[in-house]
Amino acid sequence: MISTINISLPSKLKALADREIKKGYYVSFSDLVRSSLRKTLRVSELDILLEESKKEKREGKGITLRNKKDVDNYFKSI
Numbered sequence: 001m002i003s004t005i006n007i008s009l010p011s012k013l014k015a016l017a018d019r020e021i022k023k024g025y026y027v028s029f030s031d032l033v034r035s036s037l038r039k040t041l042r043v044s045e046l047d048i049l050l051e052e053s054k055k056e057k058r059e060g061k062g063i064t065l066r067n068k069k070d071v072d073n074y075f076k077s078i
Contacts, residue, residue, distance in 0.1 A: 005073075 009017070017032055026032040056062035065071045 014058055017029060020032060021029060027033065053062060057064070063074070065074055
């Protein structure tokens with residue numbers, strides 16, 4: 001299912017978007033918005049995971065893997 005939305009943008013932002021489309025990085029404004037939204041959501045998800053990891057480390061529940069050997073040993077142990 002596809003939903004259609006309307007958004008308002010400052011003219012400078014729209015001009016930058018149009019420039020990226022004209023360069024061929026995106027086939028349309030919708031393509032640019034979808035790509036940007038996916039990237040933003042992915043980064044947000046990683047930020048959440050990072051904060052959870054920091055909390056676990058502060059609570060003594062986490063471990064720190066400092067190098068490849070630590071990573072290899074961790075995966076061997078699970």
